Every structure is written in C-alpha cells, then in structure tokens.
Amino acid sequence: MPELPEAEITKRKLEPLLKGKRILLVRRSLGKGGNLWKKISGVERRGKAILIWLEPKLGVEASYLLAFHMRMSGKLLMVNRNHHDKYIRRRFQLSDGKDLAFHDVRRFGVVWYGKAKKVLQDNYFKTLGEDALAISLEGLKKLLNAKSITPLIPLTLRGTKIKSFLLNQKNIAGIGNICADEILWKAKIHPERKISDLNDNEIKTLWSSLRAVLLLSIKLGGSSMRDWFHPDGDSGGYFEKRAVYGRAGKKCFSCKSLINKSKVAGRGTYFCKVCQKK
Numbered sequence: 001m002p003e004l005p006e007a008e009i010t011k012r013k014l015e016p017l018l019k020g021k022r023i024l025l026v027r028r029s030l031g032k033g034g035n036l037w038k039k040i041s042g043v044e045r046r047g048k049a050i051l052i053w054l055e056p057k058l059g060v061e062a063s064y065l066l067a068f069h070m071r072m073s074g075k076l077l078m079v080n081r082n083h084h085d086k087y088i089r090r091r092f093q094l095s096d097g098k099d100l101a102f103h104d105v106r107r108f109g110v111v112w113y114g115k116a117k118k119v120l121q122d123n124y125f126k127t128l129g130e131d132a133l134a135i136s137l138e139g140l141k142k143l144l145n146a147k148s149i150t151p152l153i154p155l156t157l158r159g160t161k162i163k164s165f166l167l168n169q170k171n172i173a174g175i176g177n178i179c180a181d182e183i184l185w186k187a188k189i190h191p192e193r194k195i196s197d198l199n200d201n202e203i204k205t206l207w208s209s210l211r212a213v214l215l216l217s218i219k220l221g222g223s224s225m226r227d228w229f230h231p232d233g234d235s236g237g238y239f240e241k242r243a244v245y246g247r248a249g250k251k252c253f254s255c256k257s258l259i260n261k262s263k264v265a266g267r268g269t270y271f272c273k274v275c276q277k278k
C-alpha cells in the first residue's frame with residue numbers, strides 16, 4: 001500500500017541514517033549472511049521504489065544498487081542487531097552497529113541488488129513514467145489531451161478511465177489507490193471519466209490537486225494505514241485527514257452527501273457522486 005508520500009518519507013528519513021555507512025553483511029533472518037562490504041553513497045526515490053546507491057559511484061557503470069519496492073505491506077526499518085521479527089525478509093548489517101531491515105508481512109515486496117545498470121534494466125524502472133511530483137501541467141496536458149499536437153498516449157488508450165490512468169506507473173510514477181481517490185475527489189472528477197473527455201480546466205485542476213494531495217501527505221508523514229510506519233518508528237498522520245478513501249457511507253466534507261464505493265480499474269474506489277459528476 002505504500003505510495004509516493006510513504007516512499008518519499010522513507011527516503012528522507014533513511015538518507016541521513018545511511019549515507020557514508022557501509023553495508024557489511026546481508027542476511028535473510030538472524031542466520032548467517034553473505035559479505036557485501038559496500039559504502040552507501042546516497043538514497044533515492046523513483047516512483048514508489050527506494051534505491052540505495054553503493055560506491056563507487058563513478059558513473060552508472062561502476063555503481064551497485066540495492067533497491068526495494070514495498071508493494072502491499074513492505075517497509076524499511078532501522079533495527080537493533082539483536083531485534084528479531086518473523087516478518088523481516090532481509091537484514092543489512094551496517095557499519096554503525098544497526099541493521100537496515102526489509103519488513104514485509106505479505107511477502108509481495110521486491111528487492112533488487114546488482115550493478116546499477118542491470119537493476120535499472122528491470123521492467124519496473126525501464127517503463128516508469130515521469131514522477132508525479134515532477135510532472136508539469138504542460139507535461140500532464142500532453143499525456144491526456146487528445147487535441148494536443150504531440151499526444152503521448154496512443155489513440156487506442158484515449159478511452160482509459162482517469163483512475164486507471166493515474167494508477168498506471170507507466171503514465172505517472174508514484175500514485176496508488178489512496179492518493180488517486182483523494183486527488184480525484186479534490187479535483188471533483190469522477191473516477192470513471194474518460195481521459196479524452198477532460199477539458200483544459202479539469203486537467204489544470206487535476207494537476208493542482210495531484211500536487212496538493214501528495215505534498216500534504218508528505219508534510220503529514222504519509223498514511224500509517226494498517227501497519228506502515230517510518231524507518232525510525234514514527235507514524236504518519238495523513239490517513240486521518242483523508243477525504244474519501246475508506247469513508248464509504250460517511251459524509252462528504254464538501255457537500256455532506258454520503259461517500260460511495262465501487263470498483264474502478266479493479267480497485268475499491270471511493271468518491272462522492274454529487275461532487276464528482278459522471
């Protein structure tokens with residue numbers, strides 16, 4: 001469930017804790033491990049993935065990468081060396097005496113390790129669209145607008161529902177189910193609207209809503225829904241401030257009618273049918 005805001009918080013909190021330290025060993029649990037002995041040169045976020053760059057960073061050729069995708073339930077935690085938890089899938093022994101742990105209850109998470117060039121050849125990275133926090137209004141218009149001179153979305157995909165479009169990491173990177181519903185509610189756009197039907201004003205509102213939702217969530221520390229929390233054990237406060245996600249049958253903050261739930265793009269989707277007209 002972690003999305004862009006949660007990955008961004010993880011990146012921001014991990015970087016000062018990891019940069020300059022060495023990863024000495026990799027272990028599956030508390031058993032024996034394999035030597036790594038590589039110095040961490042930086043931490044980066046791409047979409048919902050966390051990339052830990054390992055020295056030497058003399059151009060992409062020479063660097064190694066350790067990367068994680070959290071999928072449903074993954075998180076990265078700083079733990080004491082003797083701390084044990086059955087949901088820790090990998091632990092990385094650091095030169096400062098702590099362990100970086102990849103904790104994943106549902107086991108859908110992905111861990112990559114290898115030469116950077118090779119890791120970045122993985123389909124996830126190769127096909128990743130522009131980052132949701134980096135995309136400009138013009139960039140979004142080009143992706144969505146059928147009348148644009150250089151449309152980036154093929155004609156066959158113009159009938160795509162806006163919610164499916166937002167969830168597809170090949171279009172824009174970082175948005176997941178919670179953020180998509182919140183963005184569309186804020187923009188007053190029905191999740192089933194076709195992307196080719198959105199006018200310039202709606203695209204503009206969509207873009208500003210997208211930024212507002214992501215930036216607010218980051219500011220509040222992300223969504224600590226179910227069991228996600230920060231690498232240092234803090235939890236985020238965005239989930240309590242959300243407008244629609246998981247609020248079926250409760251009052252819309254804008255018009256006071258009841259929030260609906262249906263399935264769009266195969267995902268449970270929350271919206272207000274009064275504020276978000278089809």
Ligand SMILES: [Zn+2]
Nearest residue numbers: 252255272275
């Ligand atoms: Zn409403």
